[in-house]
Amino acid sequence: MAEIELRDIEKSYGETAIVKGVSLSIRDGEFLTLVGPSGCGKSTLLRIIAGLEAQNSGEVLVAGRCVDDKRPKERDVAMVFQSYALYPHLSVFDNLALPLRTRRLSFAQRLPLVGRALPGRGDVEKAIRAEIEQAASMLDIAHLLRRKPGQLSGGQRQRVALGRAMVRHPAVFLMDEPLSNLDAKLRVQMRAEIIALHRRLGVTFVYVTHDQAEAMTMSDRVAVMMDGELLQVDRPERLYRDPEDLRVAEMIGSPKINVVSRAHWVSLGASLPAGIHRNTAHLAFRPEAVGIVASGDGRLNGVVASVENLGSDIFLNVTLADGQGTVVVRTHPDASRSEAGRSVGLQIDPACLLQFDGAGMRQREVERVEAAA
Amino acid sequence: MTALDCNRPREAAAKARLATRSGEHGLAWLAVSPALLLLVGLLFGPVAAVVLFSLTDWQLGSFTFHFIGIANFRALFADPTFWKALTNTLVYVAIVVPGTVLLGLVVALLIETSPGLRGFYRAAHFLPVMSTMSAMAIVWGTMLHPTIGLVNRALGVMGISGVNWLRDERTALLALALIGIWQGFGFAMVLFVSGLKAVPQQLYDAAAVDGADGVLDRLRFVTLPMLGPVTMFVVILTAKRSFEVFDSVRVLTQGGPNYASEVLLHRLYTESFDFLHMGYGAALTVVYLAVIVLLTLTQARLLERRVHYS
Numbered sequence: 001m002a003e004i005e006l007r008d009i010e011k012s013y014g015e016t017a018i019v020k021g022v023s024l025s026i027r028d029g030e031f032l033t034l035v036g037p038s039g040c041g042k043s044t045l046l047r048i049i050a051g052l053e054a055q056n057s058g059e060v061l062v063a064g065r066c067v068d069d070k071r072p073k074e075r076d077v078a079m080v081f082q083s084y085a086l087y088p089h090l091s092v093f094d095n096l097a098l099p100l101r102t103r104r105l106s107f108a109q110r111l112p113l114v115g116r117a118l119p120g121r122g123d124v125e126k127a128i129r130a131e132i133e134q135a136a137s138m139l140d141i142a143h144l145l146r147r148k149p150g151q152l153s154g155g156q157r158q159r160v161a162l163g164r165a166m167v168r169h170p171a172v173f174l175m176d177e178p179l180s181n182l183d184a185k186l187r188v189q190m191r192a193e194i195i196a197l198h199r200r201l202g203v204t205f206v207y208v209t210h211d212q213a214e215a216m217t218m219s220d221r222v223a224v225m226m227d228g229e230l231l232q233v234d235r236p237e238r239l240y241r242d243p244e245d246l247r248v249a250e251m252i253g254s255p256k257i258n259v260v261s262r263a264h265w266v267s268l269g270a271s272l273p274a275g276i277h278r279n280t281a282h283l284a285f286r287p288e289a290v291g292i293v294a295s296g297d298g299r300l301n302g303v304v305a306s307v308e309n310l311g312s313d314i315f316l317n318v319t320l321a322d323g324q325g326t327v328v329v330r331t332h333p334d335a336s337r338s339e340a341g342r343s344v345g346l347q348i349d350p351a352c353l354l355q356f357d358g359a360g361m362r363q364r365e366v367e368r369v370e371a372a373a
Numbered sequence: 374m375t376a377l378d379c380n381r382p383r384e385a386a387a388k389a390r391l392a393t394r395s396g397e398h399g400l401a402w403l404a405v406s407p408a409l410l411l412l413v414g415l416l417f418g419p420v421a422a423v424v425l426f427s428l429t430d431w432q433l434g435s436f437t438f439h440f441i442g443i444a445n446f447r448a449l450f451a452d453p454t455f456w457k458a459l460t461n462t463l464v465y466v467a468i469v470v471p472g473t474v475l476l477g478l479v480v481a482l483l484i485e486t487s488p489g490l491r492g493f494y495r496a497a498h499f500l501p502v503m504s505t506m507s508a509m510a511i512v513w514g515t516m517l518h519p520t521i522g523l524v525n526r527a528l529g530v531m532g533i534s535g536v537n538w539l540r541d542e543r544t545a546l547l548a549l550a551l552i553g554i555w556q557g558f559g560f561a562m563v564l565f566v567s568g569l570k571a572v573p574q575q576l577y578d579a580a581a582v583d584g585a586d587g588v589l590d591r592l593r594f595v596t597l598p599m600l601g602p603v604t605m606f607v608v609i610l611t612a613k614r615s616f617e618v619f620d621s622v623r624v625l626t627q628g629g630p631n632y633a634s635e636v637l638l639h640r641l642y643t644e645s646f647d648f649l650h651m652g653y654g655a656a657l658t659v660v661y662l663a664v665i666v667l668l669t670l671t672q673a674r675l676l677e678r679r680v681h682y683s
């Protein structure tokens with residue numbers, strides 16, 4: 001059982017800073033997801049935790065102890081890689097057995113022919129076999145143990161990779177986009193399996209993805225990373241409803257949050273809602289915070305440009321009155337139908353309006369006095 | 374009405390397809406004919422000719438010959454020098470192939486793990502491959518000279534008295550084999566270097582997390598297995614090249630002393646062009662070809678079973 005603590009981790013390759021002072025505490029048994037756009041340094045951070053990459057400064061603590069001078073195998077972490085990284089020449093069984101054999105057998109005992117004759121190997125091998133069979137049946141790959149990785153499907157390979165991480169009962173699981181090579185349907189299924197695995201093992205999971213839906217559905221907490229910095233670390237629902245940063249608001253949620261700049265809002269001739277902070281430069285609101293009203297009745301007015309019917313929801317893309325910018329609106333399928341080309345008014349729930357200043361930082365408490373002015 | 378219109382183009386297309394089928398066949402043959410002609414002209418033709426000659430008593434320069442059945446082969450198998458040449462060739466291959474593969478692999482690993490001067494080392498080790506063997510053989514001849522040669526001088530400095538490498542029955546074949554390794558390992562090295570570049574970093578990472586992070590463990594669990602296909606290619610190529618050993622033998626020892634370094638191809642050349650026994654030489658060629666084909670097939674079958682993953 002282990003909590004992880006990162007203190008001011010910095011990493012640069014040559015002149016380029018990749019990770020810029022990241023501090024993060026991950027609780028014991030937590031499922032934490034690192035999410036961020038491609039190239040923001042997620043994998044690098046994960047590799048630093050694993051010990052595959054050395055940070056330039058800062059400390060990594062696992063279970064309260066500094067592990068900076070420990071090699072990956074001594075850190076009690078297991079890692080699952082994007083392209084599985086199974087040993088192609090070894091059977092599934094041997095793939096699963098490798099982390100156990102390297103730990104429990106001496107180098108001589110591990111030699112192909114000589115090792116078999118050495119004393120002590122037989123008992124260890126028997127124990128290893130039992131453990132692997134248990135892990136394999138848990139992951140439903142028991143019937144594949146004799147195959148080579150090349151003879152498996154993508155989902156099966158991913159299960160083997162999970163199994164290889166699992167067999168030695170590490171305190172920490174690190175996963176670097178483990179589902180990105182799978183097709184959409186399998187991805188959803190494996191998502192559920194990984195969540196179940198986390199629940200059953202109860203150990204700390206650090207999961208890297210650039211898919212915000214994965215982050216939202218799987219994690220206890222999500223760390224949003226951008227350009228080598230952590231923008232916000234919070235529970236998924238808080239990230240969605242209460243983002244601290246405009247970039248977080250824009251990354252989390254699909255379809256994307258609507259953002260209208262203050263200047264644009266004013267230029268549309270619309271009155272600003274009550275309670276807008278003086279520093280507010282951007283007004284943002286989720287598609288479900290907008291109601292459709294008769295044209296001219298809303299704060300903002302526009303023309304429906306297109307209609308996306310997803311069955312459960314209908315999304316309207318509304319072009320604002322001056323033709324600049326669109327707002328996405330979620331409506332219910334049983335609401336009165338809107339067709340493209342119709343002029344509509346948009347009513348925005350003021351409680352769901354998020355304000356950000358020019359630098360993209362959230363503006364919170366609003367003085368009523370100023371709003372009245 | 375519209376349905377009819379719709380069907381008409383399809384029928385027409387079907388008819389046209391029937392009409393062109395025979396034409397397509399002709400076209401297909403036309404398309405493969407250059408390759409086919411070359412194959413017959415350069416490969417099957419000569420082989421057939423050699424097999425034919427091996428059944429005759431033809432001498433180079435004479436205008437007549439007679440079919441003498443398998444007499445050439447009988448003579449060949451009864452000839453102790455043939456057996457000597459065959460065993461020498463096999464010994465030569467048995468030294469050169471592992472030597473070349475190992476040296477090429479070790480040098481490739483060293484080059485890839487040492488930063489800087491990589492390009493220079495790669496080029497330097499590749500030079501022997503680019504050079505002409507018969508010219509280099511002369512250089513080696515002087516290097517191995519018993520009294521003024523560099524090798525024996527160097528040994529002398531260390532207090533070891535060298536031998537007359539190329540004139541000594543015990544060392545002639547070995548010396549030739551070492552020269553063969555020297556000439557071939559650069560090629561193996563280049564192939565291994567490119568193979569090493571293709572090993573995914575994630576496998577090394579996985580091995581490190583799994584606890585296989587020593588040099589030997591990394592070699593055993595990642596590097597060597599991933600080099601399997603390249604190794605197979607290198608082994609087959611090196612084996613083929615060392616079966617063909619000829620230039621160095623011709624220039625340095627002419628198969629001597631006392632047939633100690635006689636090899637198949639040199640034997641073949643001597644019989645055919647020094648003694649002008651074309652029929653006998655052809656029989657030797659047939660045996661040589663059979664051995665090569667047999668070896669390549671078994672080699673490929675054995676190695677393929679172990680190195681193909683996906």
Ligand SMILES: Nc1ncnc2c1ncn2[C@@H]1O[C@H](COP(=O)(O)OP(=O)(O)OP(=O)(O)O)[C@@H](O)[C@H]1O
Pocket residue numbers: 013018036037038039040041042043044045210
């Ligand atoms: N060995 C290296 N040398 C130089 N630059 C590197 C190295 N490894 C990574 N980088 C750079 O560091 C940055 C972050 O890489 P990283 O792999 O951590 O991104 P990521 O967030 O995992 O992206 P992705 O979602 O695409 O996997 C990238 O700009 C990459 O080019």
Ligand SMILES: [Mg+2]
Pocket residue numbers: 042043044176177
């Ligand atoms: Mg990555």
